[in-house]
Amino acid sequence: MRTQPLRTIAGKEFCDHIKSRRFHLIFGILLIIAIVSLASGMAQYQKELEIYNEAYGSVSDEALAHMPAGMTPTPLTGFNQMAYFIGSLGAVMGIAMGFDLVTREKESKSLKMLLSHPVYRDEVINGKALGGAAAIFLVMGIVLVISFAVLLVFGVVPNFEETVRVLIFGGLSFLMIFSFFILALFFSTVAKDSGSALVSTLILFITLSAVTTLVISGPGITFLIGEPPERPESPEFTFSVSTDSPGMGSSTSIVPGDSARAFDLEEYEEKMEDYRRESRAYQERRMAITDTFTILSPDQNYQRLAFAVNEPGFEAIWQNPGEGPPIDPATEPKDGLGILSGLLGALSQRIVALFVFPAAFFGLAWVRFAREDIR
Template sequence: MARKEFSDHLRSRNFLLITAILLLICTVGLVGGITDYQKSLNSYNEDLTAAGSDIEVQGFMPERPSVLSVFTSVGSQLIILGAILGIALGFDLITKEKESKSLKLLLSHPIYRDEVINGKALGSAAALLLPLGAVLAIALALLLVIGIVPDLTEFVLVLAFGGVTALMILTYFGVALLMSTIAGNSGTALIYSIIVFVIFAVLVPVAMNDTVMSTVVGEPPEFPAQLISRSQASSGAEASRSSFSIDTESEVWQQYREAIREYGERRSAVNDVVKLFSPSLNYEAILGVSGGASKSVTVTAGGGGGSFVGMTSMDPVSGASGAVKNVVALIAFTVTFFGLAYFRFMRLDIR
């Protein structure tokens, strides 16, 4: 059953067309990512040469760019294209059999229902992983052509990137497969699948915008008015508000810094919880961690006309724990949708 489903997909014009589009767009993204990587690498080499033997004295060590940035550059494209590919292969997997009456004929043979649903799921999953493997192979080939050889650690990270991307694509395939078992026809299953995708990729991220976050965690702390007045007084009546100095040793400033830190942690915690409810956001979070992203919160000083940004760099331990959390969430999504599709098909009334 799995072999038949896999071969059917490889002969499908729709699958071949979507795969060709995905490979074309991803290849263009990879070329752009390689170009950016080479620029970053040249900059790194120039900084290293300019620092010379004074690196240890100055305590400055430029950070070498990672080959993984080439792959994460196409991550945002794969969120949309991967979801489209997964939905395209899953939305009519069961409904087309019901519409053509072939499902009833198939089950009249000495074959168990679980063999049908498992075979179809495995065959389609294998077909989904084929273009993803092609994207990774093309990327590695382009890197080798221009003389960039990933080391062992980078190669492992590339494989991890492929595994996480596969989980994200299989999640949306599981959504489409579930809708195919629920809906009465392929058109309805496609609509249901798109609605779920819009909820995950559009509506859930809306919960992370400034308006909603301000409602949930409250407004950010205002900059103390006394510090503004002192700074203006010390710099002159005609001094620009954007160029005042602050006494960082004062108790009021320290209390403000602590309030900003606590507010940033609360906002970050709510963001992390919201991300767990969307496969797309979990995927983006994993790519952000692997790329060394940092979390930031911008707070506008009330009445001062200036902005203060508190940056909290993500250390390796917290970054790894965050990645594990998001990977587990992706696995949970995939298993849940496949499990629901399995149980729905096993109880399906076929007449």
């Protein structure tokens, strides 16, 4: 494949995107929402920081050193709200950028004229993808620069590890928007006109998001795996206060109720052990179903990965509920980036899925475009 035609086509597509009014409108809305959500998150962070300082101001430095990193307020909390809006509006941006890339040129007959020149079809489809990727990269670059500016306005200077996590957040956001751009590009190669391509892309996007949200909700999980196990009934005890003698005070004793008198403590412990085991198994099944369905939806998968980047301490607890973070307490890192690196194994499937989704649909679009009979 020649590089000069590829650069020419990619440059032309990039210029078309950044000059598009549709692109300007969606990007403007995305930028405003990102600034407002981050500013709101920073205001909440400052409140949490004040509460934290009041609560732990008298705690020794040695005790603070042993406190998990997830327990301390972080300025990256504001990016969680931003991730929610990018997950929805960013998907719309990607779809709006890609749904008519091929169909528009089919309808105007310009694609046939382009292919009549000494240019290969793979150069055309690759150039369109690269041009869109460059425009999305520019969008996320501007969003990140303004995000750092908002942090500085609130008097927060991110350290090295926080800066790296913000950049990782930007990379995840780029992949999510690019995934829906490639999805729209695929339907643009399959559909006969731009309207059909847009409708098909939106239907798939809404279906993935709606089905995922429905399944991972409380009623959806209950429908699939049933009700959670019931906790065994505990015995009833009552308190009685007796006076030993005048002026000598009183003593308190615990008197078993009717249910406790006929209660077998060993049997209760066995039931509690069975309950804990069944609860762990239930939570594992619940997490497996949630992870499976959110992985299939790029926006839901992105929001979960973004939460892990912004709140790695809480993500570690989420991965192992009731068992502590999957990191040895003796060697537990105290910075978010260290905890995040310890979570790579648990998040590997999600990371791979975020790359596989656009790669798979781009492969389908490439094959379809290469074999299509353009008249």
